Amino acid sequence: MGSGNENSKLVVLIVLFFAVMTIMYVTNSWIKRELDESSNKSAAVQQPLVRVVEKEKLANGDEPVAQSLPASSEQDPQTQAASATTADHQEKEPKKVVYELPIHEVNLPL
Amino acid sequence: MRITNNKGVALAITLLVIIVLITLGGLFVLRAVNEKNISDHQQMAAKAFYIAEAGINLGIDKLDTLINTNMLTTVNALNPQVLSNKAQTAVSNADGITFLIDTVKVGGAAQLTLVGTNAEYNVGTTAFGSGNYQYKITISEKSDPAVVPPGPDKWKLEYYYAISSTGSSSSETKRVLLTGDFTVEVQRDNFAKYALFTDHHGTPSGGTVWFTDKTNFAGPLHTNERYSFAFNPSGTFDGAVTQQLSTARFYNNGNPFLTNASANGTLDVPVFNVSYTRSVAEIVLSSSVQKQDLIDQARGGDTTPGNGIFVANNGTALTGGIYVNGNATVSLGVDGNGDAAYTITEGTTTKIVTVKRASNQTSVETVGVSTTTYGGLPDGVDDVGTIIYVNGAVNSLSGTVQKDTEVTVSSENDIIITNNINYQEYTPAVGTPGTAGYVPPNADGKTNLLGIVAWGGNVRVGTSAPNNISMHGIVMARNGIFTVDNYTSTTVGPRGTATLLGGAITQFYGAFGLFNGSTSTQIAGYGRNFVYDSRTLLGKAPPYFPSMRAFIAFTNDLTDKLIWQNR
Numbered sequence: 001m002g003s004g005n006e007n008s009k010l011v012v013l014i015v016l017f018f019a020v021m022t023i024m025y026v027t028n029s030w031i032k033r034e035l036d037e038s039s040n041k042s043a044a045v046q047q048p049l050v051r052v053v054e055k056e057k058l059a060n061g062d063e064p065v066a067q068s069l070p071a072s073s074e075q076d077p078q079t080q081a082a083s084a085t086t087a088d089h090q091e092k093e094p095k096k097v098v099y100e101l102p103i104h105e106v107n108l109p110l
Numbered sequence: 111m112r113i114t115n116n117k118g119v120a121l122a123i124t125l126l127v128i129i130v131l132i133t134l135g136g137l138f139v140l141r142a143v144n145e146k147n148i149s150d151h152q153q154m155a156a157k158a159f160y161i162a163e164a165g166i167n168l169g170i171d172k173l174d175t176l177i178n179t180n181m182l183t184t185v186n187a188l189n190p191q192v193l194s195n196k197a198q199t200a201v202s203n204a205d206g207i208t209f210l211i212d213t214v215k216v217g218g219a220a221q222l223t224l225v226g227t228n229a230e231y232n233v234g235t236t237a238f239g240s241g242n243y244q245y246k247i248t249i250s251e252k253s254d255p256a257v258v259p260p261g262p263d264k265w266k267l268e269y270y271y272a273i274s275s276t277g278s279s280s281s282e283t284k285r286v287l288l289t290g291d292f293t294v295e296v297q298r299d300n301f302a303k304y305a306l307f308t309d310h311h312g313t314p315s316g317g318t319v320w321f322t323d324k325t326n327f328a329g330p331l332h333t334n335e336r337y338s339f340a341f342n343p344s345g346t347f348d349g350a351v352t353q354q355l356s357t358a359r360f361y362n363n364g365n366p367f368l369t370n371a372s373a374n375g376t377l378d379v380p381v382f383n384v385s386y387t388r389s390v391a392e393i394v395l396s397s398s399v400q401k402q403d404l405i406d407q408a409r410g411g412d413t414t415p416g417n418g419i420f421v422a423n424n425g426t427a428l429t430g431g432i433y434v435n436g437n438a439t440v441s442l443g444v445d446g447n448g449d450a451a452y453t454i455t456e457g458t459t460t461k462i463v464t465v466k467r468a469s470n471q472t473s474v475e476t477v478g479v480s481t482t483t484y485g486g487l488p489d490g491v492d493d494v495g496t497i498i499y500v501n502g503a504v505n506s507l508s509g510t511v512q513k514d515t516e517v518t519v520s521s522e523n524d525i526i527i528t529n530n531i532n533y534q535e536y537t538p539a540v541g542t543p544g545t546a547g548y549v550p551p552n553a554d555g556k557t558n559l560l561g562i563v564a565w566g567g568n569v570r571v572g573t574s575a576p577n578n579i580s581m582h583g584i585v586m587a588r589n590g591i592f593t594v595d596n597y598t599s600t601t602v603g604p605r606g607t608a609t610l611l612g613g614a615i616t617q618f619y620g621a622f623g624l625f626n627g628s629t630s631t632q633i634a635g636y637g638r639n640f641v642y643d644s645r646t647l648l649g650k651a652p653p654y655f656p657s658m659r660a661f662i663a664f665t666n667d668l669t670d671k672l673i674w675q676n677r
Contacts, residue, residue: 006117013124020128027135031142098357098368107633108340109319109597109621 154282157241162277162286165243169233169273170288170668173247176214176221176231177294177665184215185663186299193661197255197265197296204254206267210294213663222249241279248272252291260492263661264297292665297649298657301397302561302584305329305349305642307615309395311337314591314618320361321345321380322625324632326543328550329613329642334392336368341630342379346544349642351382352390364627395588395617397656401565404520404654407490408433408499419454419461421474427485428472431497432463438500440519442509442560444534450512452498463488465496467514495559495653503567510534511582516559518652524567526595528574533558533582536611543607543639550641551611553582559645560612561652562586568620570595571608571636578606579636584643584652586615593620597635600624608636612643615656 185193200209207229214221214229222229231247252268272289301307311333312318320340328348331337336353339345340361359366360374372386373379380386410422410430419438422430434456441453450465460477465487472488475481490497495516504521508529511517519525535556541548553559560583562569568590571579585592592614596602608622623635643650648666651657 009118009121013121016124016128020131024131024135027139031139034146035142095369095371096357100359100366100368103361103364103366103627106627107598107600107624108627109313109317110322110324110340110623110625110632110635110637 151282154280155284157239157279158277158282158284159286160277161238161241161243161279162275162284164238165233165245165275165277166273166286166288168243169245169247169275172231172233173271173273173292174665174668176247177292177663177668180216180221181210181214181294181663184213185296185661188213188661190298190659190661193296194263200255200267201257201265206251206255206269206294207249209255209267210249210269227251238277239279241277243275243277245273245275248274258295258297260494263657264295267294267296268292269294290668292668294663294665295649296661296663299660299662300646300649300651300655300657301395301586301615302613302646302651302655303330303642304332304615305613305640306331306333307393307395307613308333308335308619309617311335311353311619313620317621318359318366319619319621320625322630322632323544324607324623324625324637326638327351327640329640329644332390332393333619334395336388337380338366339374339378339380340625340627342376343544344378344380346381346383347386348383348550350384351386353388354390354392356389358388361627394659395615396659397588399654399656401520401522404497404499404518404563405433405501407431407492407494407497407654408520410491417457419456419459421461421463421472421484421488423484428488429486429491431488431490431499434498434500434502436500437502437505437523439506440498440500440504440509441506442511442517442519442531444510444512448512450496450515450517452496454498465512465515490653497653506572507531507562511558511560513556513558516557516653518561518563518654520561520563520565520654522566523564524590525562525564525569526572527562527570527579527581528572530576530580531560531582532580533560533611536582539609539641543609543637550639551582551609552641552644553611554644558582559643559650559652560584561655563656564588564590566590568593569614569616571622573602575605579608580611581608582611584612584615584646584655585610586656587617587620588656589617591618591620592616594622594635597621597623600634602634604632604634605636607639609639609641611641613646614640 196209196212200206207227210229211220211222211224222231229249233245235242235244248271250270252270255265255267258264258266270291272287274287276283276285305327318338320338321344322340323343325345330349331347331351334354336355336358338359357368357370359368360378362374362377370388372382408431412420412422412430412433414420417436420433422428432452434454436456438454438456443451443453445451445464449467452463454461462475462477464473466472467487470487471483471485473481473483489495498519500521503523504519504525506528507519507525508527508531511533513534533553533556535558536551536553539549539551562583563586565588569585569587569592571594573595622638624633625631626633648664649662
């Protein structure tokens with residue numbers, strides 16, 4: 001059985017060992033987390049930011065709209081304004097109804 | 111010296127191991143941090159590049175909009191004479207850039223800026239995802255503006271363009287440059303683009319012809335009056351529908367009324383898959399192409415009097431089209447060699463005109479008499495396409511339009527369609543009209559094109575025509591209707607659906623069939639399935655087909671070439 005001095009040294013060694021192991025473990029965990037995050041970002045950047053379009057098709061009226069664009073950018077403001085049909089506004093106008101003579105014919109032209 | 115006391119060695123070794131481990135760990139940490147920095151750098155660079163590429167895509171989309179929307183809208187709204195003067199000035203001054211700046215406008219504001227001899231369009235720094243882009247479109251002249259033969263109302267302006275886009279993400283910046291060329295064509299707008307156009311949306315006597323579930327349309331519709339809707343659904347409309355008057359007519363179970371609405375509750379409900387707009391400006395049904403133009407093209411200087419079938423020639427070569435004086439029957443066909451063959455009968459004379467496009471020859475066989483072969487094709491004085499003009503009525507029209515042929519059959523009086531008229535090349539429809547998933551027929555990418563023009567009469571589907579008749583061609587009855595003979599015959603009963611690939615442009619709206627006013631059931635004649643020919647949106651029209659007074663401008667050859675990218 002060793003002396004009390006030797007026992008103290010052993011305790012210090014054991015504490016040091018666990019301290020180093022803890023530091024190593026924490027460091028390893030941090031590195032692993034950073035690498036995972038980094039690889040996730042790399043994977044994300046591989047996703048095309050825009051839909052690849054064949055520009056030759058533009059003349060046929062295809063819309064080369066970037067899929068990841070914010071909604072407000074997907075359409076030219078003028079186009080957006082134009083696409084809001086005047087019919088929508090017409091529906092909001094007070095409706096006047098003008099009745100015509102009742103139809104008595106059984107069969108009608110189409 | 112001999113070491114006898116080895117106490118503390120374990121501590122020293124342990125400390126040494128710890129130091130080694132810490133050093134190794136530190137190196138590992140440094141390496142990982144370095145890798146992460148490189149990864150972040152690559153990530154930002156990739157982002158910047160893709161953002162720059164997105165800028166390029168948006169740039170070419172914008173260029174398409176500048177020409178095919180902004181310029182088209184401006185040119186279409188300009189007084190035709192003013193536009194014509196501008197185009198002529200561009201030709202005489204050899205200056206296509208000024209014309210471009212003058213016509214690419216939104217709400218009267220020029221979209222392009224003159225920089226040196228070029229026109230430019232700039233988009234400043236614009237946020238995109240986690241970065242931003244900016245691009246510049248530079249347009250320069252490729253060649254001087256020119257009149258397209260036969261003129262005078264058609265011009266061609268050729269340009270180069272370059273789109274330079276810069277994408278940024280964090281500290282990374284990438285640049286992509288794209289160049290290409292395009293041709294702007296300016297010409298009169300054409301009625302051929304409508305699936306249905308009526309000046310008056312009713313019969314010549316003022317009667318109402320209703321849209322019902324048996325009337326389906328794909329493509330633009332316009333009337334200078336109002337539409338009439340009966341039952342639910344009262345037609346399906348896969349295209350922009352416009353009318354000049356502010357109110358529509360609704361059947362309302364036999365108590366019709368006019369109102370400013372697109373449906374009558376759940377009773378009369380048309381299905382508008384694009385839009386229905388009322389109170390739009392009148393589109394005048396008058397044309398810069400007149401009957402005499404077609405006659406002149408067909409006669410080709412020939413002045414032979416009396417009735418007959420005349421294929422204008424100078425003895426060795428054709429000089430015009432095909433002109434018939436008198437009533438005729440016309441059969442469009444394709445012979446065993448794949449050539450277009452027109453069998454035309456007038457009185458007791460039948461001629462077969464075979465157009466040998468490959469050898470640029472035309473043979474004219476007078477059946478039972480002789481055959482003569484001429485150089486050239488019966489494509490009018492201006493070589494614009496095959497022209498057949500009948501100075502009378504066409505009592506029978508049917509057949510197949512040869513795949514390389516653009517032809518207009520025109521007459522002074524009525525034209526009666528007696529059998530299917532199909533393009534040799536087209537993509538058939540899939541599904542049932544008016545039901546989900548229906549894909550209408552089309553002739554996209556094909557050459558065959560037919561115009562049927564009655565100047566003084568009607569275009570009629572005859573009683574001998576088959577059920578579910580198919581008609582490929584753009585029909586125009588400038589002063590009449592497009593209708594079905596005996597459409598009221600309940601004895602014959604319903605004849606299915608008449609499918610028209612091309613559209614109908616008429617003064618009045620002729621009836622195709624009858625429906626029961628209580629049940630909406632079709633009881634006689636045909637239902638309608640009118641499908642516009644999408645080729646007409648980019649200016650394609652049958653030879654000498656009547657055009658509008660207004661002009662259009664468009665490009666359909668916007669090509670690109672990626673010349674440099676800083677990846």
